[in-house]
Amino acid sequence: MHLSRLEVRNFRNLAAQVLEFPPGGVALLGENAQGKSNLLEAIYYLETLRSFRGAREDHLVAFGKSFFRVEGEVQGEEGEGAVVAVAFDRALRKKRLTLGGREPQRLGDGLGTLGAVVFAPSDVGLVSDGPGVRRRFLDLVLSLNRPGYLQALQAYRQILGQRNAALRMTGGGASVEAWDSGLVRAGARVVLERFRWVERWGERYSRYFFRISGGEAGRIRYHSSFPLAGAVSEEEVAEGFSAALGGTRHREARLGSTLVGPHRDDLVLTVEEGERERELRDYGSGGQKRTAALALRLVEAATIREARQREPVVLLDDVFAELDAARSERVLALMEEEEAGQVILSAPKESDIRLRRHTLVRWRIRAGRVET
């Protein structure tokens, strides 16, 4: 599968244009602030229906315009295709999604049409920022690749909000506990899916980390706010969650919020140093943090490959700019081996194109307009 066509209107600084993408991909060259990242953002918007840079929709609308629209066509090897389009109206504050010209029942049904992963310099935040960022990463990867995950997560969030409000309203008792069975059911599903993902990909992550770092032992672990103790079924996880809820009743009543559950979990990234295992978030060097972030994105790509049985579209947003020379050589070698699909990368100048240097078609971007 690859992105074959993209049509943008009123998206950030991008000029209204239709772009036909070659199956192998393109290298997008341009000075700073010409719209390279904006174009990648528009492409990835079709995958997740939100900005990978965390921007609000009304900030994506071009200055002085009332709406934006992005449409993409995805094509498979046998010519089978899909057209996905998203429009956002600033005044109505409404997103409208169409798949093949039809509006699906839920917005969530439009997630993951493209099968893309984006590598950006800001990814280092996955390692250095707080647990919420890593939970969001897991939630996004699983929502896009595991059927039912998004529904479980949405139900969990809704029940959690209600339960916390009930705690503040009454401080505890039957009107709080009424939410427990729903919370535990949805929460167990979320925790188990995240836990299984880490189990499935942990070794792969370590392999990538080893390759990119040039021989360091990096590990990934799911840290649950209640003991999982090798729990393998939804029932076992639910039991553990339920017991933990029971154990925090006094404290949560005092604090007015639910203290255990997937909303308090974390993905712990470590590196072995001598005899010790150190958490990268607190003790990692800049290079180690970037390495871990790259390894996470590569695992994300592998997840897409496995779940959807196709090569992910790889979007690289000027990603090697802040990586030291040795590491970037190694990650490039790794990517040349692993990534066989379409690559769309952005770079300030010709010498920064280091992946598929000889095969990628060059496009220039100036003031939001792409010259093919």
Place this chain on the structure above:
Amino acid sequence: MSAMERLVQEFSRLPGVGPKTAVRMVFHLLKRPPEEALRLARALEDLTRKIHPCRECGNFTEDELCSVCGDPSRDRGLLCVVEEAFDVGAIERAGRYRGVYHVLGGRLSPLDGIGPEQLGVERLLARVVGGGIREVILATNASVEGEATAVFLEGLLRPLGPRVTRLARGIPVGSDLEYVDGSTIAEALEGRREM
């Protein structure tokens, strides 16, 4: 504020009516003969004057008792608890239920400030304590709030003696599995029964 603006504002408070529809409704009324608008006004006035909750169940009625509670042939040992009065209409249209109702007037939603007191749960408990009720059917919606409301009520009702049941969830009648969403199928699998 002009009379027009006032009416637009009132209409746009109604569920499912946005500001644009509200404006269209007002212009429509202005174009039609004035009797039509006055008929609407009178209907609204009658509604507020004549309709009130049934003394027994909370369903809307013009009389002291609603048509269900006033029907001597209904089984008073069977009580169906619903969120809203229009849910009574939905179940009545199915034509299979012979018991009586209890309308909560909402569901637990602490985020909207709705707790047990706001739902008048005491009134429901008093009815059950009053005696003669063999079974309470919890027919709140299959949403997370409806589910929590059912769990909450079950905890209060069971110690009082009656059988407490919950409406089944699953595949809509007449629909193809292919088009049923994943979480509904998961529910249906869980709630499967012996044949």
